[in-house]
Amino acid sequence: xxxxxxxxxxxxxxxxxxxxxxxxxxxxxxxxxxxxxxxxxxxxxxxxxxxxxxxxxxxxxxxxxxxxxxxxxxxxxxxxxxxxxxxxxxxxxxxxxxxxxxxxxxxxxxxxxxxxxxxxxxxxxxxxxxxxxxxxxxxxxxxxxxxxxxxxxxxxxxxxxxxxxxxxxxxxxxxxxxxxxxxxxxxxx
Amino acid sequence: xxxxxxxxxxxxxxxxxxxxxxxxxxxxxxxxxxxxxxxxxxxxxxxxxxxxxxxxxxxxxxxxxxxxxxxxxxxxxxxxxxxxxxxxxxxxxxxxxxxxxxxxxxx
Numbered sequence: 001x002x003x004x005x006x007x008x009x010x011x012x013x014x015x016x017x018x019x020x021x022x023x024x025x026x027x028x029x030x031x032x033x034x035x036x037x038x039x040x041x042x043x044x045x046x047x048x049x050x051x052x053x054x055x056x057x058x059x060x061x062x063x064x065x066x067x068x069x070x071x072x073x074x075x076x077x078x079x080x081x082x083x084x085x086x087x088x089x090x091x092x093x094x095x096x097x098x099x100x101x102x103x104x105x106x107x108x109x110x111x112x113x114x115x116x117x118x119x120x121x122x123x124x125x126x127x128x129x130x131x132x133x134x135x136x137x138x139x140x141x142x143x144x145x146x147x148x149x150x151x152x153x154x155x156x157x158x159x160x161x162x163x164x165x166x167x168x169x170x171x172x173x174x175x176x177x178x179x180x181x182x183x184x185x186x187x188x189x
Numbered sequence: 190x191x192x193x194x195x196x197x198x199x200x201x202x203x204x205x206x207x208x209x210x211x212x213x214x215x216x217x218x219x220x221x222x223x224x225x226x227x228x229x230x231x232x233x234x235x236x237x238x239x240x241x242x243x244x245x246x247x248x249x250x251x252x253x254x255x256x257x258x259x260x261x262x263x264x265x266x267x268x269x270x271x272x273x274x275x276x277x278x279x280x281x282x283x284x285x286x287x288x289x290x291x292x293x294x295x296x
Contacts, residue, residue: 015213024209031205032196045194049204056212148196 008072016063027056030073034080036148037158040140041084051087055080073157081160130180134173141166142173 004011004025015023034055038048058079066075131139140159144150145166152170156163265275 027209028205057215
């Protein structure tokens with residue numbers, strides 16, 4: 001499914017003409033970054049999969065309107081971001097209503113910084129504390145670049161920001177983590 | 190994103206397959222499919238049908254004269270033309286109206 005050399009726009013237009021295989025290749029190409037992005041925005045993999053599902057339905061429906069001269073990735077990730085934002089506000093509304101009715105609120109999304117266990121040579125608690133010092137965007141960019149091996153360009157497309165901004169976030173996150181972890185190591189007896 | 194989330198090719202292949210299949214199915218769906226599947230569509234269609242039936246039935250009921258001929262006679266105007274218009278099934282002949290009009294003006 002992954003070894004089709006056709007460009008994204010070609011696959012999309014073939015998909016719009018009813019070539020389901022071409023569309024499947026396109027989905028496979030972007031499913032990972034799209035799901036990781038949605039997971040970061042929602043803090044929950046199951047919800048992220050739902051959003052990505054909806055996003056690709058939108059992509060398929062809007063395929064004929066897509067301007068082939070423009071890159072596919074930013075368009076696709078923008079749809080994911082919009083749907084995730086809608087989902088977040090809907091969940092927040094529902095949770096507010098449930099609180100008003102005196103019932104137990106909807107579970108808050110799992111926070112993204114559990115990933116920090118991957119930072120080499122550190123235990124989970126230390127890593128988590130260090131990651132908490134980062135801004136949400138620094139954490140998001142750092143996770144995708146350093147822990148999920150996505151390229152700077154991919155992360156820029158995913159979050160709709162420039163590559164230099166992503167580089168800056170990752171650099172600052174690395175420095176902040178290094179400083180924080182060095183400090184905690186020194187504090188330890 | 191948590192450390193327990195899967196991140197291997199097999200998982201992404203399976204997810205992509207599922208997502209692509211559903212997206213293609215969703216895109217090929219027409220408005221007729223929506224009509225067949227959606228409960229709201231069924232409800233709206235039923236309401237619409239009921240409204241159409243009522244619209245068709247109501248004039249029929251009126252023409253059968255269910256209102257009651259006695260009431261019609263009571264509320265009808267006292268003059269001949271008024272009575273002719275309201276009480277009789279057929280509208281009054283033009284001649285009748287002209288004669289009546291002429292006899293009134295001669296009075």
